Amino acid sequence: MEILTLGSSSIPIFTLMYTFIYLLGYFIFFKNWDTEKKPDASSCLISIAHGTPVVILSTYANFLHSQTPQHHFASQNTPFQTLVFDFSIAYFIIDTSHYLIFTPHDRLFIAHHVAVLYVFITCRYVVGYGGFAILILLMLAEVTSPLQNAWSLARYRKDEVAAAARVYRGLSPYFYGVYTVVRGVFGPLFVYKLVVFYLNGGGDGLVPMWAWASWMVVIVSAILLSMLWVSCLWLNLFKERSKMRKLG
Incomplete structure (x- = not known):
């Protein structure tokens, strides 16, 4: 798989790949879905194509690929x-293009994606150092991808398909729980170690201050927004369970 040199870029190839997967979902896999839900389901499909593979690739890149x-x-x-x-x-x-085209009002997700792109692009193309830590954070962010995408697809169909509603109700607490632990415990612990490393001069001469400081701002903001999002999901779940108990 080592088909590229440090100076080359595979972004055009991967962009074509994700575009093809998105269109495959829109016109084939989800062609009979509601028009408003097809784009979101197609977004989930490319998220599936990215999430688990990138965890595996990052693990390989960081710990297994190099002999040293x-x-x-x-x-x-x-x-x-x-x-x-x-x-x-x-x-x-x-995925940012998806949001800009179909849900331009979803400024939070657009801002999140643009911020993540900033970190990846500067680390990859401008600084050239620090990728080991950034990829660990990417692994932590994407390890919940299978649960999140299954939950999202079930949520889109829960009002129309009984099986989807059952999957959504059954999966919700497990997804919320894993997401909370990964994003609310492991993520902040690793970010803390990273901040301490840079504040103690670990990146001096390698990663400039403007780079690591801006990366930390983006990463901490992303964690806080993630925790706010999952907190709202937990609150809605408790409300739904309470309502069902009263009705039952």
């Missing part, structure tokens, strides 16, 4: 790590 892996938060990006960045950059380009 660089486990330093500010180590130079390896060619395979840059490939993983391109894989993710292409995904976020297509």
